[in-house]
Amino acid sequence: MNCKPYFDFDEVDHYYLNISRELLEEMDTKKTKTYLEEKQINWLRQYASDELPDAGVSNELAFAAYVKKAVPAAVFTQIQDIFCDRPHEPGPASGCIPEFRDILLFKKKQQIVGFAKICFTCHKHSISGTDLNTSEFGQSGDYEKLFNILH
Template identity: 30%
Template sequence: MKRIVLALITLLIATSCKKSATTEPTGDLPFFKFDQVEHYTVPYTKAALDSIIGKEDKTRMEQGLLQIVTGNIPVSTKDTLFIKNMEILGYQKEILDPKLYPEIEHLFSKRDPSKPIQPTCQSGYTDVLVFREKGKFIGSAKISFDCQRHQMIGERYNDADFGQSGEYEALKKLLK
């Protein structure tokens, strides 16, 4: 009799553990822990950028611009010079309203993709989000809305699936 009661208790515990594990939401796993977000936009049209890319003899300013727009700058969270360079190069800067931060945190979170996409072109990154915590640079996300591409630095989780659940469209609406 004791064995039957013990078996029933074990079965009830195992069943309740399975139910709670499957019904509990996992929640967002944010790429960045931040208290400030700066949004930079490139001051050139796509045609002007294409013209600069096609030039043989580029000025230092044009080379610097292309390192950010088409290159891998920044390469780490220690590389903060690119922020000053964006200001020198004429990027338009906007400090985003803290009311937007919960939505930004949600968009920049690890999740399973719901509708896989492939980048549609090789255009440059025209929008840059700089994430800060207590004034310190902790990461950035370079975004190409036209091509649905991104490049992140400082993210806490693998960002390979970013954009696969409609994040580009939602972020574009949020920033414009």
């Protein structure tokens, strides 16, 4: 398979926020939100910027109650086969508003080289740190494969 990896990495951190859709909607509709609620809503709703986050992103995610888990090196090949530019079969379109509960930080020699926000419910993503085409990310069953690796 002709697959151009998005990132050259030697470490992957997975961050996950366990929050129900109901609680998120409740926070969204509150007129006055706590600082924590604002941060959580921002992380869950906003797409990644074109620029990579700095090293402080780990602390920000921890503050927003995202739980960090190191991805085992044994699955790096599988991760790289998903996070790459390659031809795909056409997939279904999604119309829901993404809730980015899963965030991946890709690192090389402890420096952030890639950043991915994933919504497994909507099959949407937001990826920064690569010049390759990420618009077809997740096609060909890759969301399901990634979900099974991470969860």
